[in-house]
Amino acid sequence: MHRRGVGAGAIAKKKLAEAKYKERGTVLAEDQIVQMSKQLETFKSNLEEFASKHKQEIRKSSQFRLQFQEMCATIGVDPLASGKGFWSEMLGVGDFYYELGVQIIEVCLALKHRNGGLITLDELHQRVLKGRGRLAQDVSQDDLVRAIKKLKAMGNGFGMIPVGSSYLVQSVPAELNMDHTVVLQLAEKNGYVSVSEIREGLKWEKERACHVLDHLLKEGLAWLDSQASGEPQYWLPALFSELTSRDVTPEEANQMTP
Amino acid sequence: MDRFTWSSGLLEMNETLVIQQRGVKLYDGDDKAKLDVGVAMLSTHQLLWRDMKNHECCISLPLSQIVYFEEQAAGIGKSAKIVIHLHPVSANKEPGPYQLSKFSYIKLSFKEHGQIEFYRRLTEELSQKRWESTPVSQPIPTATGLQAGRTRAVGIVGIERKIEEKRKETDKNISEAFEDLSKLMVKAKEMVELSRSIANKIKDKQGDITEDETIRFKSYLLSMGIANPVTRETHGSGTHYHLQLAKQLGDMLIEPLEERGGMMALTEVYCLVNRARGMELLSPEDLVNACKMFESLKLPLRLRIFDSGVMVVQLQSHSEEEMIASALDNVTEKGSLTAEEFAKLLGLSVLLSKERLFLAEKMGHLCRDDSVEGLRFYPNLFASQA
Numbered sequence: 001m002h003r004r005g006v007g008a009g010a011i012a013k014k015k016l017a018e019a020k021y022k023e024r025g026t027v028l029a030e031d032q033i034v035q036m037s038k039q040l041e042t043f044k045s046n047l048e049e050f051a052s053k054h055k056q057e058i059r060k061s062s063q064f065r066l067q068f069q070e071m072c073a074t075i076g077v078d079p080l081a082s083g084k085g086f087w088s089e090m091l092g093v094g095d096f097y098y099e100l101g102v103q104i105i106e107v108c109l110a111l112k113h114r115n116g117g118l119i120t121l122d123e124l125h126q127r128v129l130k131g132r133g134r135l136a137q138d139v140s141q142d143d144l145v146r147a148i149k150k151l152k153a154m155g156n157g158f159g160m161i162p163v164g165s166s167y168l169v170q171s172v173p174a175e176l177n178m179d180h181t182v183v184l185q186l187a188e189k190n191g192y193v194s195v196s197e198i199r200e201g202l203k204w205e206k207e208r209a210c211h212v213l214d215h216l217l218k219e220g221l222a223w224l225d226s227q228a229s230g231e232p233q234y235w236l237p238a239l240f241s242e243l244t245s246r247d248v249t250p251e252e253a254n255q256m257t258p
Numbered sequence: 259m260d261r262f263t264w265s266s267g268l269l270e271m272n273e274t275l276v277i278q279q280r281g282v283k284l285y286d287g288d289d290k291a292k293l294d295v296g297v298a299m300l301s302t303h304q305l306l307w308r309d310m311k312n313h314e315c316c317i318s319l320p321l322s323q324i325v326y327f328e329e330q331a332a333g334i335g336k337s338a339k340i341v342i343h344l345h346p347v348s349a350n351k352e353p354g355p356y357q358l359s360k361f362s363y364i365k366l367s368f369k370e371h372g373q374i375e376f377y378r379r380l381t382e383e384l385s386q387k388r389w390e391s392t393p394v395s396q397p398i399p400t401a402t403g404l405q406a407g408r409t410r411a412v413g414i415v416g417i418e419r420k421i422e423e424k425r426k427e428t429d430k431n432i433s434e435a436f437e438d439l440s441k442l443m444v445k446a447k448e449m450v451e452l453s454r455s456i457a458n459k460i461k462d463k464q465g466d467i468t469e470d471e472t473i474r475f476k477s478y479l480l481s482m483g484i485a486n487p488v489t490r491e492t493h494g495s496g497t498h499y500h501l502q503l504a505k506q507l508g509d510m511l512i513e514p515l516e517e518r519g520g521m522m523a524l525t526e527v528y529c530l531v532n533r534a535r536g537m538e539l540l541s542p543e544d545l546v547n548a549c550k551m552f553e554s555l556k557l558p559l560r561l562r563i564f565d566s567g568v569m570v571v572q573l574q575s576h577s578e579e580e581m582i583a584s585a586l587d588n589v590t591e592k593g594s595l596t597a598e599e600f601a602k603l604l605g606l607s608v609l610l611s612k613e614r615l616f617l618a619e620k621m622g623h624l625c626r627d628d629s630v631e632g633l634r635f636y637p638n639l640f641a642s643q644a
Contacts, residue, residue, distance in 0.1 A: 029459035033471050036452050036478055043445055043482075050442050054435040064432070068439060075447040078483040083540050084499045085483045098539035102529045153542040154524040155569035172609070173566045217630055224630075 044086060051090045058091055062140035068093070069146060080150050100139065100147040103128050108171035116220030117172030118184075118238035121145075121160075124169055164188040168238060174219040179212050184236065192225070192235040259286035260359040261344050263352040265318035267308055267415055269301055273389075276300045277379045278418065280310065281370025285339070287361025297418070298366055300379055303389040305342075313415060317355055319344070321389055329377055330365070338373040340366045340380070446482065453484050473497065501555070503540070503548035507531070508557035511571060515559070519606050520576035524549070524561075524569040526607070564613050578617070585618040586637065594627070594636045 057064045072079050072087075079087035080097050088094025107127045111119060125141055132139065148169060151158040157173030163185045170176065176184075186201055187193035198209040213234050216222035225233040269275060282298035284291040284307060293315070299306040305324075309315035325343045332338040343363040368376070456475060460467055467475075477497050479486055507527075514530060515522055522530075524545065532539045540548075549561035549571060558574045588603055589595045595603070597612035604611060615635045618624045622641050627634045 029456050029467055030471055032452065032456045032459065033467075033475055033478075036449070036456065037474070039449060039452065040478055040481065043449060046442060046445060050438050054431075054438060057432070057435045061432070064435065067436065071439065071443045072446075072483070075443055076450045076484065077446055078485065080541055081483045081485075082480055082499075082544050083538060084480055084544065086481050087483055088541070089538075094541060095537055095539050098532060098541055101542065102532050105525050105529055150542050151525070153546050154528060155546075155563060155567050156523060156525045157567060173568055214630055218628070218633065 044090075047086055047090050051092075055091060058093055059096060059137050062138055062143060065093075065096075066140070066142050069142075080146070096137075097143070097147045097150065100128070100143060101151050103131055104144065104147055104151065104169075105171070107131065108169070112172065115237040115240075116222075117157075117170060117174060118161075118221050118236070119169050119171070120163075120238060121167045121169055123238075172219075174221065175215075179208070180215060183209075183212050183216070187234070187236050188239055191239040192233045194228075194231050194233050196231060259284065259291050259361070259364055260347055260354065260356040261319045261323050261351070261364075262307075262317040262356065263319065263354040265304075265306060265316045267299075267306060267316040267318075270303070273301050273303045275417075276302060276383060277376055278421075279368065279370070279372035279376050280422075281368065281372070282307065283337075283367040283369060285365035285367060286356065286359050287363060288365075289361075291355075291364075293355065295369060298376065299418075300376065300383060302383060305380075308418075321383060321387075323348075324384060327377075327380060327384075329373065337367045337369045338371070339368065340373060340377055342366070449482050450484055453479060453482070457486070500544070500548045500551055503544060504551040504555055504557065507545075507548055507571075508552065508555070508559055510534070511559060512573070515571065515573050519604055519610075521570050521572040521606070521610050523607065523609055524571060527571050565616070566613070568609060568613060570610065570613070581614055582618045582621050582623060585614050586623045589615075589618075589624060589635055590637045594634050596632050596634050598632075600635075 058068065069079070077087075079085065079091075079093050082088065083094045083098065085094065104124065107124060108117065108119060111127075121141055121144065125139070125144060128139060128144065129136075145160065145167075148158055148160060155173075157170060159170045161168040161170060161176065161181050161184060163181075168184060182202060183193060183198060186198065193213075195206060195209045195213065198204055198212075199206060202209075213222065216234065216236075217224060221238065222234045222236050225235055278297055278299040280297045281295055283295050284293055293307075294309055294311060296307050296309045296315075299308070302321075304318045304320050306316065306318040308317075323344050325345055327340055327342040330339040330341055341363055342365070346362070366373075366376075453475075460472070460475075476486065477499070480497055480499065510531070511522070511527065528540070528542060528545055531545070546561070546569070549559075552559045552561060552571075559571055560574055561569065562572055563569050584604075585600070588600060592599070592603075595615070597608050597615055600606075600615060601608045601611035606614075615624060619626060619635065619638075623638055624635045625638045625640070627636060
């Protein structure tokens, strides 16, 4: 865009351009911006009316939130882009998801010493619900996924890895490529995996399997059980179920690293 | 169906309603019963059914009459059913809708679903057999079932009616909300299309847009949550909102940063700021966009992105050389350090202490020892003692 010049010459030139465009029946951009401003005001009052009637639905019903999000996506609108957006200000959608984002970050941080920054969506869901208390609104897994997608903007390695029928949520910038992901998926069944399982299941060479497992160990995502009968087992704390694990303090975790 | 007796629908003192389901049609064996669609109710003692249109028509049978039951899956045009096999009629049974039936089983057809939960509860009640431990008094025999229907004043009917009304109202609310939402979305779509048209014109320079108008346009996009079609950012920097935000952050973050060694991960900042606000929270994008403006506003903070993708806010006064020198000093003093050890030493998060060590390594002052035991850093003797 260029600045408007001042002076008679510039004014004359502008008038000429305007005339040319109007001749061709094209609406000028600046006229459209004025039009948009008016339409925005109308829309704002429509949204206010909607909010006065249905604002609670958003907070109460995860079904409604899901529908709302999908409709927004269809028309090309991101209701969570900014806390200053209409959707956020008037419907309170923003606060719901941004607060959820805070809770997700806090849960992941609290458990990082134990699972290396990888957690199942189920466990994350449970812990967030627990943290919210009995009287808080219901939060669905879809809600979590949307909040996590927004957190990605802050560059801290938030990501989702499809595993089994659900996802693993990654909250650290550990490099995980296809090989690592595939081994994680293999480990999902039992919570651990061994070199021979990888060789059998994925038909890899021993070196490739060891390389991947070493990386997972180094990143703190896997723990080595060298006393397992047969061959060493690589356990993934992220995949531990409530039944087979107990919580470990950071001090204990430090002592456990070989 | 001849096991059923007319009922008032009232529950006894020790009896509790377990579950109810609307849209249930009864079958006498395989034949449709001569009754309309109704509500099936399960209590700890009986199975009841009431006609939805004619509330006075209510029948029941004791759970003790049930031998066993099974599910019948839904088919094309057929609802799912529960088939209930019954003991023979007892001699002193009160009158009911059927005098005689050639079948010894009935079916409940679930036209509005709910069979799964009903089946589950039925299973529970029939295994617990609560009616045996909490006997109820014999219902007062009446001349006809219809007369019994008229004597009820309170009880299950009143409660049921309230539940029904509430459900209708909730349904109505939700469907009205969805309807209104759809209308709203149509208008929002118009705005999106208008903004695309404007953006195209700006690109093709059809018309003369001032800087002022561009800023205004960007703020409209921000309000609607529409991505800027030209730059693909949702709103980018340059809106007044982010300007103000950046200044606010410039004020509020100085102290926390100093307490944390001059650097904080952006996610940490996000939690800190939003917890402090309580409401009207910032979106992650708001935070990033505000931080991007620190430099142009000449505020004493900077947004910094490490090679790993980690984003931090750091104090401008926090010089690079100081960080690297301190890393080298600490490592040299201890002989070697891991990120965790370094973090503990400085009171930093592991994430950030790792980044500092990486930085010092990048500058050639440290060497890494990467093994299964972890990542450990040593002073780079190749450089210093070469």
